[in-house]
Amino acid sequence: MRKRLGIVCLIIAALISGCSSAPQDQPQETGTETATDRTDVEEAASNAEGKSAEATFKDVTGTEISVDLPVEKVACLTEICVDALVELGLKPAAVTAGGLAPEPEFYGEEAASLGQIGGSFFEPNLEDISLAGPDLVIGLEGTHEGLREGLAGIAPLYIVQPRSMQESIEFLQHMGQLTGRIAEAEAAEKRLLDKFNFYKEHSPKDKTALVMYGSDVNFGIDTAGSLVGSMLAEVTQYPWPAPEADGGHQAGGMAYSLEKVLENDPDYIFVETFTFSPDAQPLSEQFKTNPLWSRLRAVKNGQVHEMRTPYGPAAEERGRSASY
Known part of the structure; x- marks a missing residue:
């Protein structure tokens, strides 16, 4: 996003x-989070017996996915995943080599500490993914569905493909729920909409x-x-x-x-x-x-x-x- x-x-x-009427002042991005009660997320992370709760949902392909909450380690096969995690203040467990992670608006020099997934974008190295020990792997629709069987013993594969700003926001919100970062997701959504609405007004x-x-x-x-x-x-x-x-x-x-x-x-x-x-x-x-x-x-x-x-x-x- x-x-x-x-x-x-x-x-x-x-x-x-x-x-000639271009505005001089633009909205400033801040790190201030939206005031959000995280109690529900924290309570969902463990049940009365102290065991991890499980979330079940369907991805864009209709495949049912189950993960333990909160999801802590995410391997990113798509830059959409990297995008969402940086907005949530999280680091991926692993990213594809040559992707966006080293860009200054993402992780910059810190990207060197992230696990690297070799192979190609279309055929990422499964061994590299396994070495990262992810709880969840995020892939792109039309590209990574074929990896599901190979990843079966490693981690669930969550296939995504946001086609609009709203779908991008919904994916960010969902990742916030899965990782226990609801407040961060709401703050990122507010930053996005504030900036977009500013430009929409002045364009x-x-x-x-x-x-x-x-x-x-x-x-x-x-x-x-x-x-x-x-x-x-x-x-x-x-x-x-x-x-x-x-x-x-x-x-x-x-x-x-x-x-x-x-x-x-x-x-x-x-x-x-x-x-x-x-x-x-x-x-x-x-x-x-x-x-x-x-x-x-x-x-x-x-x-x-x-x-x-x-x-x-x-x-x-x-x-x-x-x-x-």
Whole structure:
């Protein structure tokens, strides 16, 4: 949620900066928690006999999962998990190598102390997961379901795929309940909504925007049916309708062409380049050889913005979750 919100906030900030009425003061984030009584969570963690309570729920695939409360050690196969845990003030038991954990807004240098899961994003190393001794493993829909059997003797696999801001908040709330961090989840939700509502209030409504992504000129876009696109559609004009759901498994991304982009000719274009090496050429640079690129209003007006994106497994996940 932090990473997705960060991208949206940067985009909206760019939109606001293009207006003469741009506000000077922005909401300040604080670490103050919402006053919440944790008694219910603490009591749920142990019953009258002093044994751990058990929570049973279904994940996005409909699979029933049971865990002992509170969940203390979580292995993250998806950055959505890392995102939620940092908001709750928790550290993952293990993360995929090359992910977001070392980013300054996540764990920074402390990420070096986290367990590392080798292999690829699509096929993480089960032995590394086992060595971390997790109580719960979080994976991404459309990618990690096949690991459930292999993880059976290690820990339950909780498959997720938030497709909207509300679903992201609900996942954060659920993780707060499972880990006994309800107050932290509520505080994080408040920070998110305060910042989003501020930008929603001050964003110009007469500008069109587009978020595009890819590693080469065969690119995709975040439609209004994606997490990022749906948030932007609330604050400005975002004329990129959601594609028809593919069997209920469409996260709102779709392959696109410059010809189609030119039809709406957005005022602002925000680019996420998925790279697998730090010296890869930005997507916006690759497009310069296409004459259609130079015809776009955003290009003519210098309003094409490359967003900071990771490379390696985190880029693989962003591409997978955007197009799945």
